[in-house]
Amino acid sequence: MADLTPEEIRHHVKTYVIVFVALAFFTIVTVAISYLDLGVGASVVLALGVASIKGSLVACYFMHLIDEKITVYWTLLITATMFLILMLLPLGNMLAQTKI
Amino acid sequence: MDIPYTVKDRPDTGLYNGKLGIWLFLASEVMLFGGLFSAYVFLRTGAESWPTGADILNVPLATLNTLFLITSSVTMVMSWASLKLKEFDKFKLYTGLTLLLAASFLVVKYFEYTAKFHHGLFPSTNSFLGIYFTLTGLHVLHIIGGMIVIFFFWMPGAKMWESDPDRFTNRIEIVGLYWHFVDLVWIFLFPVLYLL
Numbered sequence: 001m002a003d004l005t006p007e008e009i010r011h012h013v014k015t016y017v018i019v020f021v022a023l024a025f026f027t028i029v030t031v032a033i034s035y036l037d038l039g040v041g042a043s044v045v046l047a048l049g050v051a052s053i054k055g056s057l058v059a060c061y062f063m064h065l066i067d068e069k070i071t072v073y074w075t076l077l078i079t080a081t082m083f084l085i086l087m088l089l090p091l092g093n094m095l096a097q098t099k100i
Numbered sequence: 101m102d103i104p105y106t107v108k109d110r111p112d113t114g115l116y117n118g119k120l121g122i123w124l125f126l127a128s129e130v131m132l133f134g135g136l137f138s139a140y141v142f143l144r145t146g147a148e149s150w151p152t153g154a155d156i157l158n159v160p161l162a163t164l165n166t167l168f169l170i171t172s173s174v175t176m177v178m179s180w181a182s183l184k185l186k187e188f189d190k191f192k193l194y195t196g197l198t199l200l201l202a203a204s205f206l207v208v209k210y211f212e213y214t215a216k217f218h219h220g221l222f223p224s225t226n227s228f229l230g231i232y233f234t235l236t237g238l239h240v241l242h243i244i245g246g247m248i249v250i251f252f253f254w255m256p257g258a259k260m261w262e263s264d265p266d267r268f269t270n271r272i273e274i275v276g277l278y279w280h281f282v283d284l285v286w287i288f289l290f291p292v293l294y295l296l
Contacts, residue, residue: 004184006184006185009181009184009185010185012181013178013181016174016177016178016181017174019174020170020171020174023170023173024167024170027163027166027167027170030290030291030295031159031163031295033295034154034159034291034294034295034296040296043295043296044296047291047292047295047296048288048291048292050291051287051288051290051291051292054170054287055284055287055288058170058173058280058283058284058287059280059284062173062174062176062177062276062280062283063277063280063281069109069113069114069115070114071113071114071115071120071123072115072119072120072123075120075123075124075127076123076127078127079127079130079131082130082131082134083130083131083134086131086134086135086137086138087134087137087138087141089138089142090138090141090142090145093142093145093146094145097146
């Protein structure tokens with residue numbers, strides 16, 4: 001992000017506005033989905049799916065991850081792996097309880 | 101002696117030092133919040149019954165807070181873009197707006213918390229409220245921490261713009277990355293706690 005021309009920055013600004021509108025739209029979608037009687041499983045998948053889209057927009061465009069150096073990607077890959085392990089721990093616990 | 105690589109990228113990492121530093125810090129933050137999200141799943145899957153967040157919490161207020169935070173993320177990135185365009189007055193405006201939106205988030209959170217306390221709902225009441233107050237309380241502390249740093253760069257720290265504008269711009273990029281992360285955490289906290 002160091003060597004951007006003023007024209008490129010202005011282009012970025014337009015993108016930020018579009019992303020903001022998308023985030024606001026998806027926020028409304030998230031709330032609207034919660035009012036539908038879809039059952040727990042479908043609600044969790046949809047709510048986390050929309051949250052993931054919103055999170056990706058913030059990470060890719062506001063945090064500029066769409067155009068970042070390889071060092072950052074490696075750092076995040078290791079972090080994501082560790083995060084996944086953390087999230088899988090409760091799943092392992094659930095499976096162990098099911099066996100008993 | 102000057103601190104090295106505050107503006108120029110290090111040849112080996114391809115990043116200026118502050119940027120690598122904030123990404124490593126954010127990696128640790130992912131694990132901090134990840135541990136608590138994992139605890140939430142543990143508590144929820146292990147509980148005999150679990151309330152729907154909307155039955156206890158105020159969804160319209162939380163939706164308003166979500167809009168405050170995503171708007172503050174836009175104003176934060178616009179303040180960085182303003183510095184890149186050498187428009188310092190716009191930087192001051194957008195940073196001030198970011199602080200105002202962050203303060204609005206805290207005011208709404210204050211009303212949410214006090215309403216819970218008035219109804220006798222405390223972290224010790226049940227597991228749901230325990231993890232709700234832990235996760236949102238930690239998030240609020242991050243908001244307050246971010247506001248302190250942003251305020252510093254908005255007021256006294258802004259003097260650096262005159263002496264070393266490129267370094268100051270990088271500082272705003274770094275605090276912006278932190279701020280977007282705080283927004284990102286809320287994007288997941290909102291459905292997990294309030295809507296499911």
